[in-house]
Amino acid sequence: MTITRISTGSPWEAKMGYSRAVVAGGLVYISATAATDASGAVVGKGDFERQTTVILEKLGAVLADAGSSFAAVVQSRVYLTDVAQWEAVGRAHGAVFGGHGPALSLVQVKPFLDPDMLVEIELVAVVG
Secondary structure, eight states: OOEEEEOOOOHHHHHHTOOSEEEETTEEEEEEEESBOTTSOBSSTTOHHHHHHHHHHHHHHHHHHTTOOGGGEEEEEEEESOGGGHHHHHHHHHHHHTTSOOEEEEEEOSOOSSTTOOEEEEEEEEOO
16 A cells, blocks of 8 residues: 655644655545644634634645545544634534535544644545
């Protein structure tokens, strides 16, 4: 089996020793992704919907690099620090996945490594 690892050059990838995505067996597995810029700074501080939108923009680029797309996503896992914000997160998620929704998990978590991170999302999608 061929395994392809995709890196975005994020400082988090280097610090934690992981790949942004791994393509194997006709699927792409994308690591939990936060709303950060190229330097690792959080974007959309205090705004669950904005962070979700930024994350999905980043994930769209990773999907394209892997030869996939949002239409081919089969599973989305959304982690948020306050489940009461599910509607804000859902608006941004639904704007991308409406009409071809993947299986979804929505999980409240304790604070992330950076307390300004409110949301992280990971995806699994079919490639090709």
